[in-house]
Amino acid sequence: MHYEECFGCGELDSGLHLKSTVGEQAHVHSQFTVTEAHQGAPGLAHGGLLACAFDEALGATVGNLLRKPAVTGKLETDFVRPVPVGSTLFITARLDGVAGRKIYASAEGHLGAEDGPVAVRARALFVEVGFEHFTTHGDPNALDKFRRTHDRPRGDWDINP
């Protein structure tokens, strides 16, 4: 988890509660269980929420493997199979390349098991940013709270400059 109030990985009741772990060959594994709160059609996941889960899983891949702050510039998804309420998507993500500030990552979501059928594929471009991205555009009160609860710099992202 990178931020308690993150909709993707944080502790909010309404959030997706995605958990990510770094595995072998620098693959990052995340799981997303679809609940009734995530429906688009009766009994089926909303595509936008699936895209959100992939944004988070890919962001966690960039954050955990590169230890640099970056934001999503572009996110592309292929929905290849419906994802029913009650099912879990097993997402495997990887870094595909870095070119200057641009970071490319991709992932597949397998239905029901790590080796289940692929239901969603996603690719994203993240752009590395400085902490001023958050101080300039974010909410100062939320940033203060974040600073208080994360008082040590991690990697080269010094959150208390």
Ligand SMILES: CCCCCCCC/C=C\CCCCCCCC(=O)SCCNC(=O)CCNC(=O)[C@H](O)C(C)(C)COP(=O)(O)OP(=O)(O)OC[C@H]1O[C@@H](n2cnc3c(N)ncnc32)[C@H](O)[C@@H]1OP(=O)(O)O
């Ligand atoms: C050490 C610490 C870390 C530890 C962490 C541990 C664990 C961490 C775990 C987890 C991490 C987080 C997980 C979060 C997951 C969710 C992430 C989100 O949802 S982020 C919110 C949504 N995204 C935005 O709000 C961005 C809004 N956009 C912007 O702010 C700007 O547009 C930005 C920063 C993306 C780019 O703006 P510019 O002015 O800085 O840079 P320019 O020059 O425009 O772009 C740089 C390069 O990128 C290309 N680029 C930018 N956007 C592009 C696009 N949409 N398509 C193609 N290329 C694009 C450009 O063409 C340029 O390429 P050329 O260098 O010229 O080759």
